[in-house]
Amino acid sequence: MHNSETMIKATLLNRKTIRKYSEKPVEDKLLKEILIKGCRASTTGNMQVYSIVVTRDEAKKMELLPFHFNQKIIKEAPVVLTFCADFNRFNKWCLERKAEPGYDNFLSFFTAAIDALLVAQTVCIAAEDEGLGICYLGTTTYMAHKIIEALKLPRGVVPVTTVTMGWPAENPDQPDRLPLEAVVHNETYQDYSAEDIDGFYSEKEGRTDSKKFIAENNKETLAQVFTDVRYKKADNVYFSKMFLQVLKDQGFMNH
Numbered sequence: 001m002h003n004s005e006t007m008i009k010a011t012l013l014n015r016k017t018i019r020k021y022s023e024k025p026v027e028d029k030l031l032k033e034i035l036i037k038g039c040r041a042s043t044t045g046n047m048q049v050y051s052i053v054v055t056r057d058e059a060k061k062m063e064l065l066p067f068h069f070n071q072k073i074i075k076e077a078p079v080v081l082t083f084c085a086d087f088n089r090f091n092k093w094c095l096e097r098k099a100e101p102g103y104d105n106f107l108s109f110f111t112a113a114i115d116a117l118l119v120a121q122t123v124c125i126a127a128e129d130e131g132l133g134i135c136y137l138g139t140t141t142y143m144a145h146k147i148i149e150a151l152k153l154p155r156g157v158v159p160v161t162t163v164t165m166g167w168p169a170e171n172p173d174q175p176d177r178l179p180l181e182a183v184v185h186n187e188t189y190q191d192y193s194a195e196d197i198d199g200f201y202s203e204k205e206g207r208t209d210s211k212k213f214i215a216e217n218n219k220e221t222l223a224q225v226f227t228d229v230r231y232k233k234a235d236n237v238y239f240s241k242m243f244l245q246v247l248k249d250q251g252f253m254n255h
Ligand SMILES: Cc1cc2nc3c(=O)[nH]c(=O)nc-3n(C[C@H](O)[C@H](O)[C@H](O)COP(=O)(O)O)c2cc1C
Pocket: 015, 016, 017, 018, 019, 071, 135, 136, 137, 138, 139, 161, 174, 175
C-alpha cells in the first residue's frame, strides 16, 4: 500500500480530540500548508463562501476567552481558528461585476455554514495527519455576537465554529462511538425500536467513564446528563434566539 495512504487511514481511525498542547510552536509554514489543504475541501459552486480567522496573539486570545465560556484551551492553544460562513466577499465581487447578489436569506447562510464546516473539518484532518492535535469549540454559535465584535466580522459574515490546534501534550483514551449499524441505514431510514436503542446504547451506558459521569452529576441515567446538565432546553432556546438575531443583524434573514 502507498505510504501516504496508510498514514491517512491511521490518522482517521486513531484520531481523538486533544485538549492539552505542548510549548512547541506551530510554525507559520506548516499552518499555511494545512490551510492550503483545507481549502481544497468541496465548496458549493466553487464559491468558497467561508473565511478563516487565525488567532495567535495572546491579547486577542484573552479577548476571545470569555466568549468561549472561559475554556482555558483558548489561551493554551498556540493557534485558534474561527471558521465563518462568509457571503461578504462574494457579494462584493458580484456587485463590482454588475451582478445582483441574492444571498440575504437563511438558505444562503446555511450554504455558507456548510462550506465553512467542510473547510474546518478538512483543516482538522490535514493538521491531525501532521501529528497536531485539535479541538472544536461549539461555544462559537452561543456567543457569535461577541465573537463578531472581537474579530471585526462585517455584515454577511457569521462565525460557525472554532478549532484550537497545537502539538499534543496528552494522550487520552480514544472515546467510544455507537456501532456503525446504529448510524447507517441501507436504502431507507429504519426507525429505532426501544430494543434497538437499548442495544445501540448499551456499550456506551456500561462504560466506567459513563457511570462516573452519571454519579458526578447526581443523575439516574446518562441521557439525563445531556438533557439536564450539558445541553439543557432553556439554554438551547436562549442561545437559539440570540443566534437568530445574529443572522438577522448579519443580513441573512431578509426574506
Ligand atoms: C461542533 C463541535 C463542538 C465542540 N465543542 C467542544 C467544546 O466546546 N469544548 C470541548 O472541549 N470539546 C468540544 N468538542 C469536542 C467533542 O467533545 C469531541 O469531539 C467528542 O467528545 C468526541 O471525542 P473525539 O473527538 O476525541 O472522538 C466539540 C466537537 C464538535 C464537533
